[in-house]
Every structure is written in C-alpha cells, then in structure tokens.
Amino acid sequence: MKYPEYIQLYPTLRCNQRCSFCFNDTSGGAMYGDMRHGDASKLLGIMESHGIRELDIMGGEPFMLSWMPDFIREAVNRKLAVNISTNGSLLPALQQLDGLRSDLLTIGISLEGSTPGAHDSLTGGSNFHAAIESLKWLLNTGLNPLVKTVVSADTVDEIPSIISLIRQMGVRRYFLIHMDYFSADPLFREKVMSYQEYMRTTGQILAENKNMEIGRVTASCFNGTAAAMNVRCAGGTKKLAVMPDGSVLPCNLFQGFPEFRLGNIFSDSLLHIMSQQKLEFFRTFRSNQCRVSDCDNRTSCTGGCPAHGYYHHRNPDNPDIRCL
Numbered sequence: 001m002k003y004p005e006y007i008q009l010y011p012t013l014r015c016n017q018r019c020s021f022c023f024n025d026t027s028g029g030a031m032y033g034d035m036r037h038g039d040a041s042k043l044l045g046i047m048e049s050h051g052i053r054e055l056d057i058m059g060g061e062p063f064m065l066s067w068m069p070d071f072i073r074e075a076v077n078r079k080l081a082v083n084i085s086t087n088g089s090l091l092p093a094l095q096q097l098d099g100l101r102s103d104l105l106t107i108g109i110s111l112e113g114s115t116p117g118a119h120d121s122l123t124g125g126s127n128f129h130a131a132i133e134s135l136k137w138l139l140n141t142g143l144n145p146l147v148k149t150v151v152s153a154d155t156v157d158e159i160p161s162i163i164s165l166i167r168q169m170g171v172r173r174y175f176l177i178h179m180d181y182f183s184a185d186p187l188f189r190e191k192v193m194s195y196q197e198y199m200r201t202t203g204q205i206l207a208e209n210k211n212m213e214i215g216r217v218t219a220s221c222f223n224g225t226a227a228a229m230n231v232r233c234a235g236g237t238k239k240l241a242v243m244p245d246g247s248v249l250p251c252n253l254f255q256g257f258p259e260f261r262l263g264n265i266f267s268d269s270l271l272h273i274m275s276q277q278k279l280e281f282f283r284t285f286r287s288n289q290c291r292v293s294d295c296d297n298r299t300s301c302t303g304g305c306p307a308h309g310y311y312h313h314r315n316p317d318n319p320d321i322r323c324l
Helices: 037-049 068-077 091-095 116-123 128-140 159-169 195-208 225-229 270-274 277-283 306-313
Strands: 006-009 054-057 081-086 105-110 146-151 173-178 213-217 239-242 247-249
Touching (some): 006 037, 068 081, 091 128, 146 159, 159 173, 159 195, 173 195, 195 213
Parallel strands (some): 006 054, 006 239, 081 105, 146 173
Antiparallel strands (some): 239 247
C-alpha cells in the first residue's frame, strides 16, 4: 500500500475573519467541532509510523486553538515539515514559535490587499495591521514567511501593490492561489477566473517580478501533476485531509460531503482508510471529459477539480465549472 506524501490538517473551521472568497464553515464548524491537542499529537505518531513527513495545517484560523504553537513545536522537533496558513491576526501565538528551524517550518500569511481598506473589506475583519506586524516579526526572527493572495476579480488589480509592499518589507516568497468556486450565487461566479485566465494573469506577474519567488497554487488536476501520476487527482493519492474530529477525506474540498468520508484517523487504520473503494475514482485517470477542446492545457489536465464537479453537478468527473 502506498501511503500519501502529506496530510492536510484542519484542526478547526472557526475563524476570526469572514473572507468573501472562503468556502469553509466559519460559523463555528458545527459539523466537526475543534480537534483536541491530544488527538493532534496522536496524528503525528500515525504519520511517523507510515513514513508521512509533511503536514499542511489549514483552517479556519489555526492559531485560535491555544495549543497550536506547542503542537507545531512538537511536529518540528520530530523533524516533520510543517506548513501552516494563517491570517496573521494573532501575533502572540506566532511569537511562541521563536527558535524553531526555518527549514522545517513554513508560515504563510494571507494578504488580500495592500491597504487596510482593500484587505479588510475582503476579509470581513480589521486585521491588516496585525498581519503586517506578524510578517515583520517573522522576518526579524529569520522564519522566512511567505505571503498568499487568492487571485480573483476583486484582488487582481491589488496584486502589484501587494508585491511592492512585501518587497519593501523583505518578503521574497509570494503565492498566488487560484480561487475556488463553491457557490450557487451568479455574482460569485463573476469573481472567479478560469484556469486559462488565471495562468495568463499570473504568468504576466511572474514575468514582471523575476527577482521574487512567486508560486502558483491550483488544483493538481489542471497543471499536469495528476496526469503525470496517471491518477485523476492528488486527493486520496498524494494527500489526505483530516478534519477536526478525525474524519478523513480525499481532499479538504470535500469537507461538506460526508459521503466522501473514508473513515476516522483515530479509530481506523490508515491501511483501512486507503483501501476504501471510494478512492478508486481518484486513483484512475481514464480520459479528460472537458468539452473545451481548444484549450492549450488539455493534454496536461485530467478534467479539473473533482470537488467542483461534484458540488455543481453531483458528478466528480464532470468538467471543472471554472473552465466552462
């Protein structure tokens, strides 16, 4: 049995922001609750025993859990690579990470605008200044943070100013995230870029900023990663998602669909979880079902994100709505 390379951990879905583009349940995560510290530590042992050396911590806002800094320290001390995404609003929690190895810990701070007005209007909070202070502290302590922005119609014009701001601060890593589309609201659709438009837009940004490390974050199904592995999706193959109650899903994007639940990481063996018949779809790439025949990306795409196909059409093999 080939186990995943990394785990996407959602220790909580609670958040102190309400970002306009977010599809997570930030109203309290009633379906899942919060993970307990003891269970989180148990997860590290499970990962180690199966040779899984990388952990992506997402949310919600992970640092709303008081035990998160201790947990990250424990993971890094076990020599696991930890990536954590945060809105940077809780600097005292970040400061508890002082002294950790920067080669094993990557902290990503979200910035959706270059000014308080632009950032706070999209995030439903008032945390712009806190995020900037968190970035300054991380830079001063040598933890080498990266900045993340969700690319949409609302943010694309702000991105040059964000780059200018973080460049002046000394940030050298910037990730541009392809916006997900989990909504039935037609106005929401107008904010989302197709994969082709996202690649054109971000390609121009990369060309204009060659002295910065700028990464693109999009579904493995678009960019050839899945096709090269001869699988439909990296979900359930290269990665697994673990929710606050221990529920395991092929990918975090299926969090609202209990029918994709593979088991519980704390009560079921990882062998049992990886043996679920539900994963057969993710492990097999037959053909690209997308109807956009003239797309330059067609040969390296497996049909776009299965979670989007399932959300909009109840068929995970339906072409990604962002390209139709």
